[in-house]
Amino acid sequence: MMIRKYSLFTALALTLFSALAQAGSEQLEIRDAWIKQLPPVVPVRAGYVTIVNPGTTPLRLVAASGEDFDRVEMHETQTVDGTMKMLRREFFDIPPKGSLRLQPGGKHLMLFDPARPLVAGDKTEIELQFDDGGSRRVPFEIKP
Template sequence: MSRLLALLALLLPMTPALACPGLVIGEAWIREPPPGARGTAAYFTLRNEGSTPLVLDGWSSPAFAHVMLHETVLTGDRAEMRHRSQLSLPAGGREALTPGGLHLMLMQATGPIAAGAAVTLQFNCNGQAAQLSAPVLEEAPSSR
């Protein structure tokens, strides 16, 4: 009985409701952290192919204690990262999270994050739970 409960506890978190009609995510990747580092960033593209606006917020990951949406802002010759509470995609809209621009800051890894692994990123899409999976890569994938 206890083994069954343990199995259920393992399975339940793996069946989230993916309710984000129209959202298309592409080119997702996470930069492998330098040796000893516990933080890195995630990048991907977002397209809203639906007919209603989408608001994405509440980012998290089982692999990191803290996940935040950041934008990089140039002030004079300095680049600063600023927290963005949400990301809005109008119908037909698109957004790209790229090195040097908008990115998901991944902080305090809960375990080793090595190239070849895949990391789950969870978020709310119009208040509904959604998620994506991103591979960990040593370098940015060459643009094709």
């Protein structure tokens, strides 16, 4: 009986340890997800979010999609020759023990052709996909 209890405990401990050591996208902390409200005539929206990677494995955000949008791209606003430009990115890095911040004036999700008017207080789900094959559905709040 003692041996059985011990081996069960060992198995549990090993499972927990391997889950912690693996530190894949399921452990990412995703917060401050929001979309700036714009007049309905504007065909795009910008989405912002902070993704914290508590693990030791580098991860990448590689795609995003949402039922309320035709398509979602990853963009970065940069000043090129004195002009602000949005450059399309194939991925955003989420460094180990670090974070990825999408915020106004920098990296953002470009959300094309909203299917419904999104006004302050509304929420819409965006699915974020990571390079380890994991994905997360995140509610984004519309803010003025």
